[in-house]
Amino acid sequence: MSELLLLAPELLVLTGALVALFADRVTTHPRAAAHIGAPLALVAAVVAAVIGTRGGIFAGMLSLDGMAVFARIGIAALLAVWLRWVSGRGTGSERSAEAVALAMLSAVGGMLMVSARDLIVLFISLELSTMPAYVLMGYRRDDARGLEGALKYFLLSMLTSLIMLYGLSFAYGISGSTAFGDLGVVDSGTLGQLAVAFVLVGLFAKLSAAPFHYWTPDAYAGAPASSVAYVSTVPKIAGVVALAQLVAAFTDNGGTVVPVLVAGSLLSMLVGNLAAYPQTDLRRLMAYSGVAHSGYILLAVASGRAGAVAAVFYVVAYAVPSMAIMLLGSEEGTALDDLSGLAARRPAVAWASVVWLLSLVGIPPMVGFFGKLTMFTAALDSGLLWLVIVAVSMSVISAGYYFRVLRAVFFGERADACCATRSPAAAVAYAALTLATLALGILASPVLELFGLRL
Amino acid sequence: MNLPLLTLIVFLPLFGAAAVALLGNARAGVGRITAVAVAVVDLALVAWVTVRFDVSTGMQFVEKAVWVPQAGITYHLALDGMSLAMVALSALLTVLAIVASWKTEKNPALWFSMLLLLEVGMNGVFLAMDFVLFYVFWELVLVPMYFLIATWGGPRRQYAAVKFFLYTLFGSVFMLVGIIALYLQTGTFDILEMVGAGLDPKFQWWVFAAFFLGFAVKVPVFPLHTWLPDAHVEAPTAASVLLAGILLKMGSYGFLRISLPILPDAAHQWSTFIAALAAISIVYGAAVAFAQTDMKKLVAYSSVSHMGFVMLGIASMTPEGLNGAVAVMFSHGVVTGMLFFLVGMVYERTHTRMIAEVSGLSSKVPVAGGLLAFASFASLGLPGLSGFVGEFLSLLGAWASDIPVGWVVVSAIGVLLAAAYMLWLVQRVVLGSPSPAVDHITDLSRREVLVLVPLVVLTFVVGIYWDSLLRFTDPAVQSILVMMGGA
Numbered sequence: 001m002s003e004l005l006l007l008a009p010e011l012l013v014l015t016g017a018l019v020a021l022f023a024d025r026v027t028t029h030p031r032a033a034a035h036i037g038a039p040l041a042l043v044a045a046v047v048a049a050v051i052g053t054r055g056g057i058f059a060g061m062l063s064l065d066g067m068a069v070f071a072r073i074g075i076a077a078l079l080a081v082w083l084r085w086v087s088g089r090g091t092g093s094e095r096s097a098e099a100v101a102l103a104m105l106s107a108v109g110g111m112l113m114v115s116a117r118d119l120i121v122l123f124i125s126l127e128l129s130t131m132p133a134y135v136l137m138g139y140r141r142d143d144a145r146g147l148e149g150a151l152k153y154f155l156l157s158m159l160t161s162l163i164m165l166y167g168l169s170f171a172y173g174i175s176g177s178t179a180f181g182d183l184g185v186v187d188s189g190t191l192g193q194l195a196v197a198f199v200l201v202g203l204f205a206k207l208s209a210a211p212f213h214y215w216t217p218d219a220y221a222g223a224p225a226s227s228v229a230y231v232s233t234v235p236k237i238a239g240v241v242a243l244a245q246l247v248a249a250f251t252d253n254g255g256t257v258v259p260v261l262v263a264g265s266l267l268s269m270l271v272g273n274l275a276a277y278p279q280t281d282l283r284r285l286m287a288y289s290g291v292a293h294s295g296y297i298l299l300a301v302a303s304g305r306a307g308a309v310a311a312v313f314y315v316v317a318y319a320v321p322s323m324a325i326m327l328l329g330s331e332e333g334t335a336l337d338d339l340s341g342l343a344a345r346r347p348a349v350a351w352a353s354v355v356w357l358l359s360l361v362g363i364p365p366m367v368g369f370f371g372k373l374t375m376f377t378a379a380l381d382s383g384l385l386w387l388v389i390v391a392v393s394m395s396v397i398s399a400g401y402y403f404r405v406l407r408a409v410f411f412g413e414r415a416d417a418c419c420a421t422r423s424p425a426a427a428v429a430y431a432a433l434t435l436a437t438l439a440l441g442i443l444a445s446p447v448l449e450l451f452g453l454r455l
Numbered sequence: 456m457n458l459p460l461l462t463l464i465v466f467l468p469l470f471g472a473a474a475v476a477l478l479g480n481a482r483a484g485v486g487r488i489t490a491v492a493v494a495v496v497d498l499a500l501v502a503w504v505t506v507r508f509d510v511s512t513g514m515q516f517v518e519k520a521v522w523v524p525q526a527g528i529t530y531h532l533a534l535d536g537m538s539l540a541m542v543a544l545s546a547l548l549t550v551l552a553i554v555a556s557w558k559t560e561k562n563p564a565l566w567f568s569m570l571l572l573l574e575v576g577m578n579g580v581f582l583a584m585d586f587v588l589f590y591v592f593w594e595l596v597l598v599p600m601y602f603l604i605a606t607w608g609g610p611r612r613q614y615a616a617v618k619f620f621l622y623t624l625f626g627s628v629f630m631l632v633g634i635i636a637l638y639l640q641t642g643t644f645d646i647l648e649m650v651g652a653g654l655d656p657k658f659q660w661w662v663f664a665a666f667f668l669g670f671a672v673k674v675p676v677f678p679l680h681t682w683l684p685d686a687h688v689e690a691p692t693a694a695s696v697l698l699a700g701i702l703l704k705m706g707s708y709g710f711l712r713i714s715l716p717i718l719p720d721a722a723h724q725w726s727t728f729i730a731a732l733a734a735i736s737i738v739y740g741a742a743v744a745f746a747q748t749d750m751k752k753l754v755a756y757s758s759v760s761h762m763g764f765v766m767l768g769i770a771s772m773t774p775e776g777l778n779g780a781v782a783v784m785f786s787h788g789v790v791t792g793m794l795f796f797l798v799g800m801v802y803e804r805t806h807t808r809m810i811a812e813v814s815g816l817s818s819k820v821p822v823a824g825g826l827l828a829f830a831s832f833a834s835l836g837l838p839g840l841s842g843f844v845g846e847f848l849s850l851l852g853a854w855a856s857d858i859p860v861g862w863v864v865v866s867a868i869g870v871l872l873a874a875a876y877m878l879w880l881v882q883r884v885v886l887g888s889p890s891p892a893v894d895h896i897t898d899l900s901r902r903e904v905l906v907l908v909p910l911v912v913l914t915f916v917v918g919i920y921w922d923s924l925l926r927f928t929d930p931a932v933q934s935i936l937v938m939m940g941g942a
Contacts, residue, residue, distance in 0.1 A: 354598070358598065361624075362628075363594045363595075363597070363598065363624075364587075364590060364591040364594050364595065365591050365595070369591075369594075373587070373631070373635070376631070376632065376635055377526075377635045377638065377639065380632070380635050380636060380639055381639050385632075388632060388635075389629075389632065392628035392629065392631065392632055393625075393628070395624075395628060396621060396624050396625045396628055399620065399621055399624055400617070400621060403617050403620070407605075407613060407617075410602075410605070410606070411605060411606075411613060444523065445522070445523035445524065445525060445526075445528075449525075
């Protein structure tokens with residue numbers, strides 16, 4: 001029983017998901033599900049922080065190490081923010097209860113995934129975190145484009161998942177165990193290298209890292225922006241932690257992992273940043289920006305233990321402002337032109353968007369800068385100077401397309417001054433995300449210290 | 456308990472910026488009074504520090520607190536005479552910029568809060584003694600400057616603002632790589648602790664290259680200067696003043712504070728190259744200034760030329776040269792500030808900056824014309840005015856150093872060119888009979904004269920009584936040279 005209590009955060013979110021499904025039967029309040037879910041998710045984050053780190057539980061199937069705890073809190077907290085926003089804005093014309101339930105189920109999967117220390121637990125929680133995302137992406141049933149994007153996402157994601165599962169079966173065949181601790185022997189010989197490559201294919205696709213990113217722009221562009229705000233951020237946190245844990249497990253004796261990660265990093269940074277330029281839809285732009293950020297993250301993951309910590313920190317640093325931007329897109333419209341004149345209509349949100357976008361560029365004192373500082377430090381320390389130079393050059397290039405967003409917000413003219421109605425709940429969500437973007441970086445050291453992680 | 460004076464100097468404008476922004480455009484009148492009050496208090500604090508400053512010791516007013524202990528990152532502020540000169544200039548020019556743009560009508564709340572936010576970054580860069588903190592302020596400067604140019608600039612403001620941002624960002628990310636490399640070698644982010652770490656010369660060479668990119672874009676050194684004319688021409692007057700007066704100095708300050716003391720071996724290897732680029736900047740800037748038909752562009756290119764003297768002094772690595780470099784930095788801030796203010800004031804009246812369309816200022820508006828002539832004389836380096844001090848010392852230092860004589864001679868030619876294009880400007884714009892654009896304009900208002908008087912006074916004081924500036928900079932310069940020799 002006591003071990004089950006350690007999973008209280010997951011159970012809280014799961015409860016929230018189940019309640020959300022039936023909330024409509026009990027109350028007529030629209031968006032009741034989100035109203036219930038948001039505080040539950042927040043409590044889950046607090047409980048996860050209180051529980052803190054624990055060694056192997058459930059016979060070593062799960063382990064709440066510092067990275068897992070940090071990610072668990074991050075996932076629950078971002079879920080809470082997203083639900084808070086949904087409780088104010090809803091999910092467009094569709095009912096929001098199911099979206100709330102799906103997002104919460106996906107979060108449960110993510111929270112389990114970060115503490116998984118067993119291949120089977122990992123795969124099941126990975127699927128649990130991804131399956132609801134398919135539905136979220138095609139949430140608008142009458143939108144043919146959305147369905148096409150969602151189907152594309154579903155097919156590619158399933159395919160890569162299965163390839164990963166195939167790789168996991170190789171790994172099991174070689175090591176004779178599904179525990180992470182025994183995977184050190186896998187990465188040798190042709191079969192072992194195939195196993196590692198297959199597993200990485202699956203995780204690359206979850207992070208939408210090149211060359212497995214093709215589904216992202218289409219899927220995002222067809223989906224409601226509110227769904228993109230969730231799917232493009234929270235599941236990635238879990239994906240990065242799983243990647244970091246698996247890479248650590250595989251690289252006991254060097255091997256093929258690092259070159260693959262380096263190649264993926266280089267490709268993602270180039271493709272993501274360059275392809276983001278011509279985009280005129282915020283969702284597509286952020287999709288490619290996500291590819292680029294996955295590139296930076298892969299660079300860090302390739303740089304050993306310190307890099308892994310930095311990568312986990314950075315994925316949260318990426319998720320916070322990205323979610324904020326997509327939520328804004330959901331309110332204002334997703335064409336870049338829709339944001340025109342935002343500074344005049346909603347100055348506070350416009351200035352918050354400066355903070356978000358500059359954080360994604362990596363300008364201090366925002367969290368993105370501190371994330372990049374730690375990642376690049378780890379990468380330089382492990383001798384990846386050339387790739388760091390590519391990465392910093394690419395961040396300069398990325399400033400170009402983020403500035404196109406800023407330019408629309410501050411200097412664009414828009415004739416039909418439509419305006420989202422005021423929503424205190426959405427304001428709370430924006431405030432929380434902006435504060436996190438500003439403060440997480442400055443307080444990076446005490447935050448990570450809490451979980452025994454060192455930069 | 457001593458007041459944390461430097462923290463106040465850096466962060467007071469931040470609160471001012473927030474207050475002005477929150478007051479909003481509806482109460483912009485109160486906002487601008489708040490803005491000028493905050494800036495004046497900040498200047499007073501700097502003055503107070505100057506009074507209590509002890510020229511016989513090095514780093515003073517040290518404030519140090521743990522920030523990220525695991526990585527050796529500290530909140531470390533301190534100043535020596537060189538920092539003090541720059542902070543004083545930054546605080547002064549901010550006040551003047553606010554007063555000069557008193558009548559801003561387009562979104563005044565944003566305007567004044569951006570000026571104050573800019574001051575946070577400018578003051579912070581000159582006081583930060585920790586690399587992470589330094590980088591934070593270094594980048595912080597870009598954001599308000601982007602908005603100042605992009606919101607209130609000329610017709611091509613968007614292009615110029617983004618170009619400015621991307622160019623500087625490009626330089627500074629390489630600086631970041633250099634910072635990380637230094638950290639990995641020394642285990643600290645503290646700028647002062649890194650001195651004398653005995654780094655391998657080859658490693659130093661590469662780190663110097665990374666810092667060079669960061670600093671040289673900012674200075675700017677030929678051929679990395681192309682963002683500057685665009686930014687200056689499009690920027691509103693007050694932003695131009697701060698851009699030329701302070702932001703450019705951040706680059707040369709970086710060379711003096713970081714590259715030379717921490718990477719002395721590399722500095723010696725690079726000195727000839729830097730001297731060559733400096734000489735080219737001097738002559739190229741001057742030659743291009745000659746060809747300009749737009750007064751503001753002329754002043755912008757003259758900045759490239761003057762900053763070349765700073766780099767020449769730095770490359771000499773002699774006491775005279777380094778003192779000269781700091782003196783040019785200070786004097787250029789004062790004099791070019793004055794020039795940009797005056798060009799802006801003339802433009803407000805005549806609605807043109809074309810040299811061909813403006814003439815006879817002295818007969819129609821004697822105060823404006825006279826001051827423009829005065830500023831031009833100061834800029835061309837007339838002895839007795841501040842411009843002369845630094846350029847003379849820089850050249851002197853360059854002669855005394857191992858810089859190939861050819862480059863020094865080329866640089867000296869730049870002085871002649873400066874005299875030529877400045878005097879030609881005076882002849883065309885100030886003298887002669889009034890052109891139609893000048894015919895119906897009024898002379899400077901009392902507020903405008905008030906903005907210029909402190910700069911005129913400083914130009915005289917520094918130009919006649921050199922020691923007023925050098926007594927602060929010389930100890931700092933000597934200690935840089937000791938650090939370089941000691942490594």
